[in-house]
Amino acid sequence: MQGSEKTYGNYVHKLKFQVRDTLFAARYGFNARNMWLFWKAIVLSWIVWAFFMYAGFLAAGGSMAEKFASARFCPVPDALFMSSVPAVILLAAGTILALFIYMTSSLKVSKLTFEQLRGDQFYSERDAAVFCRSNWKPVVATPLAVVTGIALGLFALFITGILGKIPVAGPVIAGLLAIPAWILGLFLVLALVVLALSVFLVPVITASTRGDTFECLFELFSIVTSAPARLFRGFAAGILMRLLSLAVLSLFAWGSVTLVSGVYSFASGTQGLGDTMESGLSALAPEAVPFYSSIFSPLGSTEHTDQAWTGVSGLLVSLAGVAILVFLAAYWLSSCTAMWTIIYLGARFHRDGEDLLKRAEEEEYREFSRNYGSTDHGGDRTQE
DSSP states (O other), X not given: OOOOHHHHTTOOOOOOOXXXXXXXXXXXXXXXXXXXXXXXXXXXXHHHHHHHHHHHHHHTTOOHHHXXXXXXXXXXXXXXXXXXXXXXXXHHHHHHHHHHHHHHHHHHHHHHHHHHHHTOTTOOHHHHHHHHHHHOHHHHHHHHHHHHHHHHHHHHHHHHXXXXXXXXXXXXXXXXXXXXXXXXXXXXXXXXXXXXXXXXXXXXXXXXXXXXXXXXXXXXXXXXXXXXXXXXXXXXXXXXXXXXXXXXXXXXXXXXXXHHHHHHHHHHOOXXXXXXXHTHHHHHOTTTSOSOOBTTBTXXXXXXXXXXXXXXXXXXXXXXXXXXXXXXXXXXXXXXXXXXXXXXXXXXXXXXXXXXXXXXXXXXXXXHHHHHOOOXXXXXXXXX
């Protein structure tokens, strides 16, 4: 689809629909609105997950006081927890709800990124929220449909195995069904790959096409099977640039913490601010991070100081350090969404020759003309 001449004058995006376009994901991901949406999503998901975890420990008969003393804000399931059916159900419910928060937030950011690629810098977070309320169902239903298909396929293989137990005839039946079962296994492996990619692609597809569940499901399988090499190359190029950008952003964040800590130490004589900030995650989640780690050096550790911040002030400074870590994670997720948006737009263009950005421009122009009438004067726009 080449687009009409009437919309060509407003068509401002600069994508070439090539693999190197994914290098721009690092820049498009560094957007305050997108990162703020993911920052809130991470914090809310963390709160929801921790709430369901503590509810699970309570259902399992554990001591809340002892668990909070050892785990604080990020409890980790133990043997007692996993031995309780109600606790496991609560864990599953909390995980699903946290995933739903991520998927809907990803849909909002995907829509913001799509409009940003179109050149619309005034598309707001509120507009994205309205779009999400109208189009969230495919984001949930599409992965659920894939999971249902996988479950049915596994059930079919299970029935085939049961048939093999029939005396005398069972092994013969199993032998006859060996090739069909192998073919079904191929589809199941493909479905598992599609399910993993659906977490990233379904919000992007919904934001780009406004499609229903059937269209999202078709697009998901079609893109994965028709352009696997393109998906891989785009992912490889995009993630390398994003890693470099994250390293630079982390360096700036570390420099800021060091500068602030030095000024605080010089002004008040109280040392250890930066140390406490960098170890904030291990202070608030000692079970999940059971060592005195630094958010800027996850595999290493920071050194204790004799005057490290403690008590309420230490808690607040640790929270500030975790907020910085969440900021870095929000950038990573935002750039990830931008990367998959660019990858999908390029794959769709090379598969169908359809520019979804231009199609959105045309649809917007037709809607405007329908509501307000044509704005052409003597065909000036067509001459452009």
